[in-house]
Amino acid sequence: MKDRLFNLMCGGAVTLAVTVAAAVLSAWPGWRSFPDDTALLRLSFAHSGERTCRERTAEELKALPPNMRQKKICDRSRPPVFVELDVDGATVFAASLQPSGLSGTGPSRIYERFALPAGAHSIAVRMRDRPATTGFDHEAAVRVTLRASQSYVIDFRPESGFIFK
Secondary structure, X not given: OHHHHHHHHHHHHHHHXXXXXXXXXXXXXXXXXXXXXXXXXXXXXXXXXXXXXXXXXXXXXXXXXXXXXXXXXXXXXXXXXXXXXXXXXXXXXEEEEOOXXXXXXXXXXXXXXXXXXXXXXXXXXXXXXXXXXXXOOEEEEEEEEEOOOOEEEEEEEOOOXXXXX
């Protein structure tokens, strides 16, 4: 009985020591992912490029069986989406985002983070999602004042365009 009580007390002491050590190490040392005077700008969205389609000719339709006569045919894979981001007049990001999926049929995805000094910034973002287009299909610009430790997100929705929040 004495040995059992001793073992329980030793086990309790070890458990208490491990718990206290974990609590102390969870708050110390202090660590920050960005300096105090820095804000975070995130460019994050998923968007599909517009497929290339064409109308079949009357001869092509006639050659097909009746159950396969679709007037419009489209490429299976989606084209890449091209994105550019400018901060204070300088391009900080420009990339061609390949579609996801084994056959390239999924959306193009992006998640990029940029550390910016707190203060006022001009932000412009542009995107091309149609392969036949020269220039950009979607553009937006905003002037924001970022606070220290603020996280500012740029998202995209096809029905409303770029969203800054």
